[in-house]
Amino acid sequence: MYTLKKSLGQHFLKDEQICRNIVTALQERPITRLLEVGPGGGALTKYLLQLPDITFKAVELDAEKVTYLENTFPAIRGKLIHKSFLDIDPPFDEPFTLVGNFPYNISTQILFKVLDWDPMVESVIGMFQKEVAQRVAAGPGSKIYGVTSVLIQAFYKVDYLFDVPPGAFNPPPKVMSGVIRLTPNGQPPAMRSRKDFRLLVKTAFNQRRKTLRNAVRGIFPPAVLEDDFFNKRAEQLSVDDFAALTFKMNG
Numbered sequence: 159m160y161t162l163k164k165s166l167g168q169h170f171l172k173d174e175q176i177c178r179n180i181v182t183a184l185q186e187r188p189i190t191r192l193l194e195v196g197p198g199g200g201a202l203t204k205y206l207l208q209l210p211d212i213t214f215k216a217v218e219l220d221a222e223k224v225t226y227l228e229n230t231f232p233a234i235r236g237k238l239i240h241k242s243f244l245d246i247d248p249p250f251d252e253p254f255t256l257v258g259n260f261p262y263n264i265s266t267q268i269l270f271k272v273l274d275w276d277p278m279v280e281s282v283i284g285m286f287q288k289e290v291a292q293r294v295a296a297g298p299g300s301k302i303y304g305v306t307s308v309l310i311q312a313f314y315k316v317d318y319l320f321d322v323p324p325g326a327f328n329p330p331p332k333v334m335s336g337v338i339r340l341t342p343n344g345q346p347p348a349m350r351s352r353k354d355f356r357l358l359v360k361t362a363f364n365q366r367r368k369t370l371r372n373a374v375r376g377i378f379p380p381a382v383l384e385d386d387f388f389n390k391r392a393e394q395l396s397v398d399d400f401a402a403l404t405f406k407m408n409g
């Protein structure tokens with residue numbers, strides 16, 4: 159039928175109930191345009207192609223799976239982009255939803271791409287390694303609160319929907335998985351620029367055990383760093399705290 163390529167994170171869903179649960183979660187919000195990342199053997203795709211009144215597209219890197227999908231699901235012809243998701247531009251002119259049992263080797267890059275495309279991405283229903291999914295959803299004070307938590311939560315509300323055990327996949331991955339939903343959080347906090355925000359958050363968490371003062375020394379004027387606020391550590395700061403701090407960074 160086809161081979162499974164570990165290098166492309168190919169763990170295909172074999173549990174039909176999990177596939178249906180993902181599609182049900184997707185339908186809880188109105189969607190008109192849908193992009194599936196990594197349709198693979200079509201476990202989710204076969205349901206997605208049946209959704210009424212939706213313009214569907216998918217992007218798959220593996221040529222063998224592209225041929226397989228086009229032969230098995232004629233309805234997908236003309237809707238399947240044979241490229242890396244990381245290399246494409248938004249395939250719609252208007253906001254769309256992103257769905258996928260994502261290849262885990264590029265989870266973080268997928269999240270960064272969502273941020274680059276925002277506000278074109280109006281929602282995401284995605285399967286990640288559980289640890290990554292939990293990190294995206296984590297709040298201040300948690301050990302797993304980090305760069306992706308802050309960057310994503312500045313723009314999206316994150317809901318952790320459900321766990322998926324290794325046995326739901328062929329071949330089973332070594333770790334648990336989790337499905338999350340991202341929806342725009344309304345009003346992103348005021349910040350000087352997204353570029354500054356990203357630099358600050360990455361720099362602060364790069365040395366998360368240090369005080370903020372020591373972690374971000376190079377990117378703030380020395381006088382600003384004297385404030386007691388900088389005695390805190392990155393993991394104690396809220397998304398709004400990070401956004402507000404961007405206005406005090408070096409120009």
Ligand SMILES: C[S@@+](CC[C@H](N)C(=O)[O-])C[C@H]1O[C@@H](n2cnc3c(N)ncnc32)[C@H](O)[C@@H]1O
Pocket residue numbers: 166167168169170171172195196197198199200201202217218219220223241242243244258259260261262264
């Ligand atoms: C975890 S599998 C999911 C397959 C299928 N959706 C399922 O649930 O059974 C990830 C899929 O993403 C594809 N993939 C890996 N890297 C990709 C990339 N950079 N761009 C697009 N697809 C990619 C893999 O070939 C694979 O089909």
